[in-house]
Amino acid sequence: MYEFIFYCSSVVAVVAAGAILVVRQPVHAVLYLIVSLLALALLFFLLGAPLLAAFQVMLYAGAIMVLFLFMMMVMNLRIERNRSLRNRSLLRPASWGGIALLALLLWLILLLLFSRSSFNEIDSITVIGPTAVGNALFGPYLMMVEAAAILLLAALVAALYLSQRGKR
Amino acid sequence: MSFTQWLLTFASMGLVLLGLLLIGALLSYGERRILALLQDRIGPNRAGPFGLLQPVADILKLISKEDFIPPFADRMVYTVAPVIVPMTVLMSFAVVPISEDEWLADLNVALLYVLALSSLRVYGLMLGGWASNSKYSLLGGLRSAAQMISYELPMGLALVGIVILSGSFSLREIVAAQELPFIVLQPLGFIIFLVCGIAETNRLPFDLPEAENELAAGYNTEYGGIRFAFFYLGEYLGLLLIAALATVLFLGGWHGPWLPGVVWFSLKTLVLILLFFWLRTSLPRLRYDQLMAFGWKWMLPAALLNLLVTAVLGLFWMEG
16 A cells, blocks of 8 residues: 555656646646655655655745745746747757756766665665654754755845845 | 555544534634624524524535636636645644544654645645736735745744653644643743734734735635635634644643543633634734734744743753
């Protein structure tokens, strides 16, 4: 049953991600992206990372995409008839060369990583609870957390400055 | 899990779903009667004894209406949007523990799960407003998005204090840790949670997304019939969810002397719901800029202060 759910949500994630390229309405593309993110959250949960799944829904689907949609509603983006084929250029094979090359590189790196680690106990999934994640974040990875926090603070100050500049 | 266990799971899910829908319908009747009482009116009293069958009459009327999609609307999104609101609320109820040994799911990230679902609920209002393709709806959808984002943040921060005190995200363990209800230890957190909860369910002091006097009916202006009923059901169930969560997180859930746990849980939830009805009759609607300023300039700093004090006290006085 769990495997069935896993494969279902994988298919949903991939199909929704593909649909983003095809649809013409910008808001529909955002909706497909949300569906894809939710399916990914389900995958995280099934693979034993409930905290990651919750944050995926809360931050990506629940906060960032809401802001995306908010911007689209403020600008009231809808289909423009004469430019509706603009998106279709993504479907031509010629425009995929660079992306395919990068994907190949990523795949090779993954292959290298997987060949180094022992792969035998893949059948058993260990669930990582919130406490373990917290201990890792504020133990060995404390420096990374602080660095990310300072980066975000700098971005916030920059955004405030840029939004103030027009008013003066 | 065996086949019987799956069957049992689905059966209990169906039962809870049915019960919640019934409670949602009764809440709409209760609100109208209590508002009438507080405003010195009579309220609906014709259908059945004391008007108790009024929700049935309402639902029959809404179902038998023509299912109309405006020609200028985005058909797919217009159809999906009303379903999102009650669905996310109903899914949240799965982790709410009613008594010591009655709950549907004991997730170890239950609190985050509830917050995540409540942040998904805004899509129903936003997409409903956008898909209707009319200016009132669009403005209502925009307002609901801005409001949800501004009040979600202090709500989440206010709940971190609870997590520090109980040491767990699981709602069952949070209740089990409340020998002394957390409202005594976290009075500021309780107030912030309650205010943000009212804002998240778009109840009256904060019902800017459907402000009747300026936006017709806001995001649901173009909706009618059963789809409109879905939005309304979502609102009442959201109210029930906020009351149930406040009970579980701050008022000690099933804890209480003499009576069984379920009764205590229901009593506390009912008192909070009556409080929400009372607030609706007594408070005027805020202006939009007041709403945003209150959210960012008062609620957020208060929640941060609450978190700071709780964390410092927890660091020095709590063991383990």
